[in-house]
Amino acid sequence: MTNEISGRGDPLKTLQLLWHGITPPKRGPRPKVTLQALVNAAIAIADKDGLDAVSTRRVAEAVGISPMSFYTYVPGKAELLDLMLDAVSGDPEKREPPAFNPTHWRANVKMVAGTLFDYYLAHPWVLEFATHRPVMGPNMLRSYESALSAFDGIGLSDLEIDRAFAALANYVYGAVRDAAREKIVRETTGMSDDEWWGRVLPFLETIDYSPYPVTSRVGPVAGEHHGAHDPLNAFAFGLDCMLDGLELYISRKAGRPATG
Numbered sequence: 001m002t003n004e005i006s007g008r009g010d011p012l013k014t015l016q017l018l019w020h021g022i023t024p025p026k027r028g029p030r031p032k033v034t035l036q037a038l039v040n041a042a043i044a045i046a047d048k049d050g051l052d053a054v055s056t057r058r059v060a061e062a063v064g065i066s067p068m069s070f071y072t073y074v075p076g077k078a079e080l081l082d083l084m085l086d087a088v089s090g091d092p093e094k095r096e097p098p099a100f101n102p103t104h105w106r107a108n109v110k111m112v113a114g115t116l117f118d119y120y121l122a123h124p125w126v127l128e129f130a131t132h133r134p135v136m137g138p139n140m141l142r143s144y145e146s147a148l149s150a151f152d153g154i155g156l157s158d159l160e161i162d163r164a165f166a167a168l169a170n171y172v173y174g175a176v177r178d179a180a181r182e183k184i185v186r187e188t189t190g191m192s193d194d195e196w197w198g199r200v201l202p203f204l205e206t207i208d209y210s211p212y213p214v215t216s217r218v219g220p221v222a223g224e225h226h227g228a229h230d231p232l233n234a235f236a237f238g239l240d241c242m243l244d245g246l247e248l249y250i251s252r253k254a255g256r257p258a259t260g
Contacts, residue, residue: 004051006085007133009078018086018137022073031073033063038073039083043123046084050184051125056080082135088123090139097146102153106243109168112150113239116172117179124180127173155250164246171242172235179231197223 007014016023022035041062045054056077060070074080100108120127134140147169151161186192191199209216 004081004129005133006082006129006131006135009082010075013075014079014082015136017074017079017083018135032065032069033073035073035083036087037063038070038080039087042080042084043088046125047123051081051128054081054084081129082137085126085129085131085135086137086139088119088126088139089135089137089143091142097142097149100149100152105150105154106247108150109243109246110239112147112165113168113172116147116169117176117235120172120176120180124184127177127180155254168242171238175231175235175238179235182231 017035022031024030038059042054042059045058045062054077056070056074057067059080060067074083098108098111102108147165148161151164156164182193189196209219
């Protein structure tokens with residue numbers, strides 16, 4: 001599995017492509033394909049076969065140009081990856097972001113978290129990126145603006161709004177990994193999770209659990225509800241706990257009891 005880093009390419013050339021696209025030549029033939037076609041082809045490859053499958057040669061062939069022609073559009077793979085990240089960060093239907101009512105901030109934040117969760121499930125290769133240097137493209141900023149708006153007007157300072165969203169994004173990133181990789185694990189091993197547990201449970205039932213009293217009590221109950229392998233309910237539970245903590249923080253800051 002690859003471990004790509006956003007912002008590894010030429011930052012100014014990347015920003016130029018993100019915000020202004022390809023500058024048409026003043027002379028000579030016009031570009032045969034659009035920049036968006038290149039990016040869409042790369043995303044389709046990554047969605048189908050993973051990030052390791054994305055190469056400048058394969059992307060060029062997908063849109064019908066020569067591998068060397070690719071570099072007349074994009075400087076290299078590093079810049080292409082940033083363009084891909086920005087593209088999938090936006091709403092493909094270009095809808096207006098929701099107008100959040102601060103009175104219903106918990107529902108607003110849940111909507112943001114659910115959207116982010118679904119985003120990773122749709123493009124699990126994004127989980128392979130280290131995004132310490134954010135991609136400052138229009139789609140990414142539009143998504144960031146929408147997410148921050150869910151925390152606006154609820155009693156947090158501007159810095160706290162940013163930190164609250166960062167905490168939420170980190171939680172979703174951690175919670176979604178098992179769900180996003182379930183398909184990969186199933187295809188790699190040739191068996192579903194239920195089939196795998198069916199194989200190992202007979203042996204596990206022969207183990208002496210006396211040194212593990214809490215495990216012996218919790219394990220069977222968790223197993224009845226699929227335990228750690230129920231990522232959607234685990235995600236919802238953790239999100240509620242996180243929002244309870246944020247609500248308590250806001251209430252203490254305002255000098256009032258939490259509403260519960």
